[in-house]
Amino acid sequence: xxxxxxxxxAALAMVLGxxxxxxxxxxxxxxxxxxxxxxxHEPGIFNYSVLLLSEDKTxxxxxxxxxxFALSAHNVSxxxxxxxxxxxxxxxxKCAEKGKSRQTECLNYIRVLQPLGPGALYVCGTNAFQxxxxxxxxxxxxxxxxxxxxxxxxxxxxxxxxxSVMVDGELYSGTSYNFLGSEPIISRNSSHSPLRTExxxxxxxxxxxxxxxxxxxxxxxxxxxxxxxxxxFTEVSVEYEFVFKLMIPRVARVCKGxxxxxxxxxxxxxxxLKARLICSRPDxxxxxxxLQDVFVLRAEGLKEPVIYGVFTPQLNNVGLSxxxxxxxxxAEEVFSRGKYMQSTTVEQSHTKWVRYNGAVPTPRPGACxxxxxxxxxxxxxxxxxxxxxxxxxxxxxxxxxxxxxxxxPRLIRSDxxxxxxxxxxxxxxxxxxxxxxxxxxxxxxxxxxxxxxNEAHIIEETRLFQDLEPVQTLLLNSQKGRKxxxxxxxxxxxxxxxxxxxxxxxxxxxxxxxxxxxxxxxASQACVALHLPDSPSRDLxxxxxxxxxxxxxxxxxxxxxxxxxxxxxxxxxxxxxxxxDGRTHALSWLQDAVGxxxxxxxxxxxxxxNRTSRVRVTVMRLGKWCPSTSTxxxxxxxxxxxxxxxxxxxxxxxxxxRHLRAPKAPALASHGEDLAGCTGLARxxxxxPRRFASVSAGSVHGLPGPPSAWSTLMPQCLxxxxxxxxxEACPFLSSERPCSTSCPGLFLELSCHTWDRLAWCGARRxxxxxxxxxxxxEAEHLGEAVPAFLLPA
Numbered sequence: 001x002x003x004x005x006x007x008x009x010a011a012l013a014m015v016l017g018x019x020x021x022x023x024x025x026x027x028x029x030x031x032x033x034x035x036x037x038x039x040x041h042e043p044g045i046f047n048y049s050v051l052l053l054s055e056d057k058t059x060x061x062x063x064x065x066x067x068x069f070a071l072s073a074h075n076v077s078x079x080x081x082x083x084x085x086x087x088x089x090x091x092x093x094k095c096a097e098k099g100k101s102r103q104t105e106c107l108n109y110i111r112v113l114q115p116l117g118p119g120a121l122y123v124c125g126t127n128a129f130q131x132x133x134x135x136x137x138x139x140x141x142x143x144x145x146x147x148x149x150x151x152x153x154x155x156x157x158x159x160x161x162x163x164s165v166m167v168d169g170e171l172y173s174g175t176s177y178n179f180l181g182s183e184p185i186i187s188r189n190s191s192h193s194p195l196r197t198e199x200x201x202x203x204x205x206x207x208x209x210x211x212x213x214x215x216x217x218x219x220x221x222x223x224x225x226x227x228x229x230x231x232x233f234t235e236v237s238v239e240y241e242f243v244f245k246l247m248i249p250r251v252a253r254v255c256k257g258x259x260x261x262x263x264x265x266x267x268x269x270x271x272x273l274k275a276r277l278i279c280s281r282p283d284x285x286x287x288x289x290x291l292q293d294v295f296v297l298r299a300e301g302l303k304e305p306v307i308y309g310v311f312t313p314q315l316n317n318v319g320l321s322x323x324x325x326x327x328x329x330x331a332e333e334v335f336s337r338g339k340y341m342q343s344t345t346v347e348q349s350h351t352k353w354v355r356y357n358g359a360v361p362t363p364r365p366g367a368c369x370x371x372x373x374x375x376x377x378x379x380x381x382x383x384x385x386x387x388x389x390x391x392x393x394x395x396x397x398x399x400x401x402x403x404x405x406x407x408x409p410r411l412i413r414s415d416x417x418x419x420x421x422x423x424x425x426x427x428x429x430x431x432x433x434x435x436x437x438x439x440x441x442x443x444x445x446x447x448x449x450x451x452x453x454n455e456a457h458i459i460e461e462t463r464l465f466q467d468l469e470p471v472q473t474l475l476l477n478s479q480k481g482r483k484x485x486x487x488x489x490x491x492x493x494x495x496x497x498x499x500x501x502x503x504x505x506x507x508x509x510x511x512x513x514x515x516x517x518x519x520x521x522x523a524s525q526a527c528v529a530l531h532l533p534d535s536p537s538r539d540l541x542x543x544x545x546x547x548x549x550x551x552x553x554x555x556x557x558x559x560x561x562x563x564x565x566x567x568x569x570x571x572x573x574x575x576x577x578x579x580x581d582g583r584t585h586a587l588s589w590l591q592d593a594v595g596x597x598x599x600x601x602x603x604x605x606x607x608x609x610n611r612t613s614r615v616r617v618t619v620m621r622l623g624k625w626c627p628s629t630s631t632x633x634x635x636x637x638x639x640x641x642x643x644x645x646x647x648x649x650x651x652x653x654x655x656x657x658r659h660l661r662a663p664k665a666p667a668l669a670s671h672g673e674d675l676a677g678c679t680g681l682a683r684x685x686x687x688x689p690r691r692f693a694s695v696s697a698g699s700v701h702g703l704p705g706p707p708s709a710w711s712t713l714m715p716q717c718l719x720x721x722x723x724x725x726x727x728e729a730c731p732f733l734s735s736e737r738p739c740s741t742s743c744p745g746l747f748l749e750l751s752c753h754t755w756d757r758l759a760w761c762g763a764r765r766x767x768x769x770x771x772x773x774x775x776x777x778e779a780e781h782l783g784e785a786v787p788a789f790l791l792p793a
Contacts (some may be wrong), residue, residue, distance in 0.1 A: 024413065026447060026461035027513065035462060035500050040076045041492030042067065047158075050113045051475040052121070060475075060486060061121065062493055068123060068136060073477055076486065076495040081141035085110070087128045095128040098179075105129070108159040112150075112173070114166035121143075122166065124154035129179060131156055152177050152187045152196065165212040165229065167256060167272040172229050174209035184209075186231055186252065186272070193259050198268050202343065202397050206245070207235040211294035214256065215305065215328060218423035226370050227256040230331070232277075232294045232309070238397065239341060246590040247314050249277040251307075251402055253335050255368035255381075262382045264389035270381040273366040275334045275398040277417055279311040279324035288322045288409070289314050292419055293474075299425035301433055304328045306405070310418045310439065321418035323411040323437055323449075324404040329382060331402045335366060355399040361385070365392035410437065411449050411456040417442040422476035422485060426516050426531060429542045434516040436498070438485050440464075440471025444494060446487065452514060452544060459515050464494045472740030478623030481533040501529040507541060507551035514546050522552065562601040 014709050027557040040048075040062070050063030053073060060076060062069040070081035087095075088107045095106035105128075112124035116135060123143070124133040131150030134143045155162045155175045170190045177183040184204040187196040197203045210232045217226040230253055237248040255271035279288040284739060288311030297306040307326040342356040365388050369380055378384065404410075420440035436459075444465040449458045464471065465489050473488040483498040499517035504510040507520040510527035519542035521528045521535075528535045530542075541550045561568040603612040632735045 004705060013475045024411075024449075024456050024458050026458040027353060028459075029445075029461040030463065030500060030503070032463040032466050035463065035496075035503065037462075038075050038077045038495040039492055040069070040071055040079065040495075041260055042069065042079075042082070044267070046490050047109060047472075048490070048493050050110055051473050051486055051488050052113045052115070053475060053477055053494070055115070055118075056475055057479040060477075060493075061113055062488065063113040063123070065110070066108045068110060068113065068121070069492060070138075070141060071493070073479075073484070074482060074598060076493050083136060083141050083143060085125060085134070085143060091128040091130065095130075098129065100129060105158060107158075111154045111158075111162050112164050112171070114171060116166065116169070122171065124150045124164075126155060131158045152185055153189055155181070157181055161207070161209040161233075162232075163209040163212045163231065165214060167214045167227070167229060170210055172205070172214075172254075174212060174229075174231050174233060186254070187271070188254075188258075195254075195258060195260050195269050197272055198265070198393060198396075201276075202238060202394075203234045203272065205238055207233040207250070208291075209233045210291050213294075213296050215296075226368050228253050228368065229256055232291060234289075234291045236344075241352075246299050247290050249279065249289060249309070249311065250274045251277050251331055253331070253366075257369050257380070259381045261389045264386050264392055268393075270384060270389055270392060271366050271397060272392070272396055274396055275331065275337050275338070276401040276524045277309065277324075277326070278401045278403045279322055279409055281322075281412065286313075286320075286322075286412065288312060288320075288324070290316075292321075293421050295421050295423050295476075297423045297435065299433075302425070306423075306435070307331070308410075308421055308423050308437065310421045311409075312417060316417070317414045319417050321413050321416055321439075322409040323418070323421060323439060323762050324409045325435075326402055326404055334398050334400045334402055336364075338398045340365075340395040341397045341399045342395055348780055353397065356395060361388045363388055365389075365395065367594075406454075410451055411439075411458075413447070413458070416447075418443075418447075420471050420487075422474045424476055424483065428516045428544055429519055429530070429540060430544075432516075432544070434544075436516065438474065438476070439496070440474050440487060442470040444469045444471060444489065446471070446474075446485065446599040448498075448515075450514070450516060457514055459513060460500070462496060462500075464496065465491065466490060467491070481531065483531055487640050497529075498531070499529050503527075508548045511541060511543050511548045511551060514544050516542075516544065520540070520551065557604070557606040560603040560605065562603075564598050565601075609629065646729075 042064070045067050047065040048062050052061040052063075053059070054061070058073050059080065060073045062071060066084060066086045068083045068085070069079060072078040072080060085108050087106065092102050092106045098101040100106050108125040108127045110123060110125045111131075112122065112133065114122045114763075116122040119138050121131065121136040121138065123136050124131060131154040132154055133148040133150045135146050136143055152175065153164070153171055153173050157176070158174050160181050162173070162175040164171055164175075166172075170188055172186075174186045177185040183199060184207050185196050185199075186204070188194060212229065212231045215228045215230055217228075230251060232249075232251055234247050234249050236245045240246045240248070241394045252272060252274035254269050255683065257271055258271045260267045261270050278289065280286055280361050290312045292310040292312060294310075295308045297308060305328045307328060309324050309326070311322045311324060313320055318603065330685050340356040340360070341353045343351050343353050346352050355782070363378060363384065367373070369378055418439050420443050422438050424436050424438070425433055426436060434450050437449045439449065439584050441447065444463065444467070445457050446462045446464055448460050448462075449456055454521075469489050469491060471487050471489060475486040475488075477484045485496050485498060487494045487496070499515055501510070501515070501518035504513055504518065504520075504527035507522070507527075510518055510520040513527075517529055517531055518527050519530055519540040520526075521540055523539060524536060530539070530540075543550065597616070599614060599616045601612060601614045604610065
């Protein structure tokens with residue numbers, strides 16, 4: 001039985017407080033002018049909201065306001081044909097008399113664009129609130145004038161929801177059946193066997209239609225008589241009741257072979273069943289109950305179709321979205337074996353929906369007429385007994401719900417409203433398949449995301465349009481060797497490649513993108529697209545983990561550390577990172593036990609030149625903390641300083657979340673600068689942002705991950721480090737152990753890098769200390785400021 005409404009509403013309300021913890025940010029954002037996008041816009045034409053790809057994937061058909069266009073699928077800026085279907089002035093006048101806007105509503109918005117045989121398209125439009133359909137000949141690209149009533153096939157109002165799919169020459173549609181939009185309908189428009197839903201709230205209750213598709217019983221696509229047509233929509237709940245209308249995402253199924261009932265359900269679906277779609281994060285009380293779009297992934301290697309859905313919560317004041325994925329078998333299991341719901345009367349007037357636990361008629365209500373049924377002399381739905389038909393008429397809603405793969409969303413994102421989704425399956429170099437999600441937003445951007453080790457990674461964000469406008473529709477062209485994503489909006493159509501591999505100028509940048517379409521070619525010194533036919537296929541470098549160890553690095557660079565004039569050999573191996581302009585940033589870390597003041601020197605030796613920097617560290621004892629019988633208090637450094645120290649010990653997560661856009665070193669910032677811009681850093685530090693991070697013998701206390709996770713530093717994370725000549729007192733964090741009188745010493749961490757001079761990071765007591773005087777460290781840069789340098793490409 002469904003969960004109580006109180007729990008669901010509480011979960012919806014919790015969305016506002018829980019969203020940020022599950023919000024990955026795009027690694028990089030491509031502005032509209034930075035990448036090559038093909039665009040199409042016809043002057044005076046708007047609302048490019050219907051896209052259809054030809055069977056040979058060479059032509060893109062676009063349905064807009066009062067026009068249909070044929071564009072080159074390889075370059076949408078190349079228009080091949082156009083056909084206009086305008087509304088007469090007489091129809092506009094009659095429409096305006098009914099209270100509609102002559103300028104915006106009393107027009108012909110193309111809403112249905114479906115293939116009709118090899119040489120024609122079936123086109124329907126709102127036609128000034130008198131929906132009509134016609135045939136478009138693809139040879140002449142002219143309408144044939146076979147005007148048909150579009151009622152039940154196309155909405156009256158351009159603002160009303162709709163969906164349709166052509167199945168073996170018959171149009172299946174979900175839309176409104178009247179001018180007011182008060183009679184929703186799921187129908188099959190057929191000359192010999194038209195069917196529709198019962199006009200009753202238990203069947204459809206103010207639905208917002210999203211998507212429809214056919215699920216073939218046979219993988220070769222041939223008609224077996226057992227094919228199903230699935231409809232996806234959001235509707236007002238009947239099983240939950242509250243002070244406002246609670247929305248529920250649904251999936252409904254009808255059988256292609258359905259012919260209606262003989263007496264009961266004449267010319268109505270005998271196979272209509274619907275179930276709730278679950279998209280939630282139960283451990284965080286996140287519930288997404290409004291379905292925005294659906295995509296069905298069929299690809300090589302998949303045993304069954306995978307259904308992807310974009311969801312938002314009904315109470316969505318912060319902009320929160322999720323993508324959930326479902327196996328088709330999960331929905332089939334609910335419809336074939338799940339429990340039904342029934343309405344019961346409570347207190348003589350109130351109706352409540354509860355699980356039905358009584359006897360279920362045979363044959364099973366809502367089941368398709370399969371080969372086994374035909375073998376039992378049930379040749380069609382016309383042969384079904386009235387008991388079965390009456391049951392399905394009264395029990396269209398399933399009690400069981402369709403749950404997502406792994407019982408959680410594939411992607412959750414805050415501060416954005418997702419509107420559309422398409423998914424492509426591709427293979428990395430190691431043969432691992434990845435489902436790449438392309439998700440459109442209400443701000444006109446396209447997010448490309450992939451699931452990596454049970455965590456969503458947003459590879460990039462692309463701004464598709466010059467102005468902020470919603471992505472109204474997405475279409476994927478997955479033709480081998482040529483893969484594109486098409487986006488339709490109010491202003492036009494944009495074509496984007498599935499990857500901008502060539503924009504990654506270095507091996508490290510290419511690998512860190514963690515884009516399964518891209519790999520680094522040492523031979524051509526370029527990041528290449530694996531799906532293109534002319535791409536190199538040998539000696540490529542790709543690590544979906546983001547490990548750049550395989551990338552070549554400068555061989556001649558060398559760091560020399562000295563303490564009080566004596567050379568040290570305790571620094572970690574040199575870490576390097578190639579920049580966008582081809583130069584290299586290098587970094588070395590030193591961790592040293594210090595019991596007294598000392599002077600440290602770091603020298604960088606390379607063919608590009610030598611640089612030396614010095615720092616003096618002064619240890620001051622300021623007195624004991626507390627009596628030997630109590631726990632010493634925690635001494636917090638200043639807030640900005642705490643963030644800065646935490647930054648230096650957790651930078652390994654920062655470099656994954658933010659991309660360096662400028663080849664020059666960032667300006668040094670004050671300690672008061674907000675460091676939350678480094679994605680990943682906030683995730684690690686936010687539980688205790690004021691805590692002094694502790695470092696000891698190569699381990700980072702309080703922060704997860706091995707040393708390799710934090711010893712590689714990206715340049716943009718250095719902007720809050722102290723600059724030349726800067727002095728800073730640094731009190732350390734006490735242990736929670738009782739005080740005594742021994743004080744074995746401190747640990748100091750220093751770094752040396754090619755962006756700037758030597759910089760110190762932090763210190764703490766040794767691991768064996770049980771008490772300490774309250775010490776402080778003071779670091780002072782010595783000598784003249786030395787200009788920063790970078791190794792040339």
